[in-house]
């Protein structure tokens with residue numbers, strides 16, 4: 240009797256998966272598998288990504304520069320002609336490199352970003368309250384920072400021209416520049432990890448005994464160094480601004496080499512408009528998954544410093560070696576569709592922010608907003624409430640805004656033509672990233688809001704693509 244009672248008690252404690260395998264051998268196998276899975280996800284995958292990502296970014300540059308943008312030619316040289324040996328690959332792609340002129344530009348740019356972020360005026364605003372009850376405070380000067388930086392860049396370009404210099408120097412040294420920024424970003428991520436482990440800025444930090452996981456995923460949610468928000472600087476003030484400036488620099492290089500080229504111009508214009516929108520809405524970005532869920536580690540910080548510079552600028556970079564003239568009609572068509580995509584993406588984000596800031600008392604597409612009040616519990620036990628919008632774009636699918644985001648990425652890449660797959664890497668990676676993100680966000684919200692989220696899912700059954708996914 241007591242045995243059956245004990246057995247009953249242990250059954251109650253088990254997870255669903257354990258209940259299915261209620262036999263000792265299966266349990267043992269399950270534990271080993273869980274151990275292996277944990278080892279894989281917490282050590283092997285982070286280690287592989289920390290090696291593979293820099294390799295990937297630099298090999299793309301190599302393919303553009305030395306293999307005419309053709310992956311086929313790259314593989315041919317590596318595997319069959321042997322004009323490229325494994326030693327070259329390791330030397331060229333893997334190792335950390337430090338190029339002093341690039342390092343001076345990168346560190347100078349970072350110092351500039353920090354000083355301007357501190358000096359430029361802007362109202363204070365609050366980020367969402369964290370599970371531990373912390374409310375991050377920022378200054379709303381992102382848009383001002385962006386405009387001032389573009390003006391300073393224009394003045395600098397003119398001054399450099401007078402001295403027979405040009406910012407396109409960065410294009411000429413692109414490989415050295417990227418490897419230096421990658422080395423620098425690794426060092427920065429390491430310092431941020433150590434700081435998080437031993438001197439966390441807030442209680443929102445999670446440290447484990449596995450340094451690889453901590454390095455890859457990060458330790459702190461809101462690290463600050465001398466009251467400077469690390470994620471604001473790496474993601475927005477360095478990452479997004481460098482994306483804008485690099486796009487302009489690559490477009491300038493195309494013009495320097497071939498004169499006016501409409502393909503380079505529209506790719507650059509669409510990128511700039513998109514990033515203008517980003518900075519206009521920066522305070523909204525500070526409430527998204529990257530900021531409220533992802534901690535400051537390799538994924539986010541190295542990603543924003545290097546991945547964005549190397550992969551997100553790829554269409555503009557590719558066009559320098561593969562320029563095209565599209566003609567007036569095609570140019571106007573791509574520009575119009577691109578601007579429309581930016582507008583729809585912005586409008587989706589705006590609807591969500593508006594409904595929350597007006598506590599649900601606003602019109603969405605001319606009708607009173609349909610909302611679900613979703614309660615959730617903070618880690619400190621207190622109850623809080625959020626509003627879920629269930630009308631407008633947010634009833635079409637739960638991440639409808641990812642569709643115009645992908646459409647735009649395709650539109651600013653298609654001026655590269657359809658002969659090569661390489662410039663489409665950004666679109667492909669973005670597709671994978673966004674589908675994974677939609678899935679991850681869904682799981683997070685289900686856990687956070689429970690029944691309220693299920694009610695929302697009943698009203699809006701599609702994750703991203705209405706009637707498909």
Ligand SMILES: NC(=O)C1=CN([C@@H]2O[C@H](COP(=O)(O)OP(=O)(O)OC[C@H]3O[C@@H](n4cnc5c(N)ncnc54)[C@H](OP(=O)(O)O)[C@@H]3O)[C@@H](O)[C@H]2O)C=CC1
Nearest residue numbers: 527528529584588591625626627628629633640641644680
């Ligand atoms: N180019 C790129 O690489 C990428 C661009 N983006 C862009 O960044 C922007 C932000 O996207 P992303 O960070 O994915 O975050 P989302 O804008 O999708 O925000 C997700 C969060 O919004 C809240 N939320 C979810 N559903 C609702 C609803 N129905 N009503 C109100 N709030 C809701 C939840 O947070 P809460 O806890 O507050 O309830 C959820 O975690 C988009 O424009 C996207 O296209 C995104 C990823 C990559």
Ligand SMILES: CC(C)CCC[C@@H](C)[C@H]1CC[C@H]2C3=CC=C4C[C@@H](O)CC[C@]4(C)[C@H]3CC[C@]12C
Nearest residue numbers: 288292517524529537538539541542543546547
């Ligand atoms: C494997 C890793 C190295 C991948 C790194 C991924 C990150 C660099 C990117 C993950 C999410 C991305 C972004 C999210 C939302 C954005 C809003 C948009 O308006 C502008 C772009 C961005 C900030 C974008 C930037 C890159 C990521 C942080």
